[in-house]
Amino acid sequence: MKIGIGSDHIGFDFKEAIKVFVEEYGHEVVDFGCHSCNAVDYPDVAFEVAKAVSEKKVERGILICGTGIGVAVAACKYPGIRAALTHDTYSAERAQLSNNAQIITMGAQIIGVEVGKKVVEAYLNSQWAGGSERKVNKIIEKEKEFFDKIKEEVSGNQCS
Incomplete structure (x- = not known):
């Protein structure tokens, strides 16, 4: 490894x-x-x-x-x-x-x-x-939620 x-x-x-x-x-x-x-x-x-x-x-x-x-x-x-x-x-x-x-x-x-x-x-x-996979997936999903929100905010601030 x-x-x-x-x-x-x-x-x-x-x-x-x-x-x-x-x-x-x-x-x-x-x-x-x-x-x-x-x-x-x-x-x-x-x-x-x-x-x-x-x-x-x-x-x-x-x-x-x-x-x-x-x-x-x-x-x-x-x-x-x-x-x-x-x-x-x-x-x-x-x-x-x-x-x-x-x-x-x-x-x-x-x-x-x-x-x-x-x-x-x-x-x-x-x-x-895969132990506690459900819990780990909740962490991953919350992180994704925050990143998606940031992406939306950034794309909304673009000059058109």
Whole structure:
């Protein structure tokens, strides 16, 4: 599987360790940054990973910041993306099984690298099999409703 990974500067060291783990686990990793401990705004990286997932350049994503919250919020703003905050193996598994989350997020200041590896392993070993499909479809439909409304507003503002 091709996995997109990214972090802000706070999650840099954590990301580097997770990246090695994912590669050793047999997956291809595409690193969207950051690439050093220099300050980076987490939305920038989250949007890049979300875009890659949305465009099917990677199959799933892993995002890391201090708490995991910021990157989750940012990634979920990208159309069609469901990012789930995960800090234990159960939430990582359920992110995929119940919500078909394409991206998981973690907090480098919340959990350690060894727990992070177990979280990632649980997520990557889980496959969407339609669990909670009705609920996920409601999310997709609501998002579509908002985008259709925006399209109408934009097309109504065109000069004729």
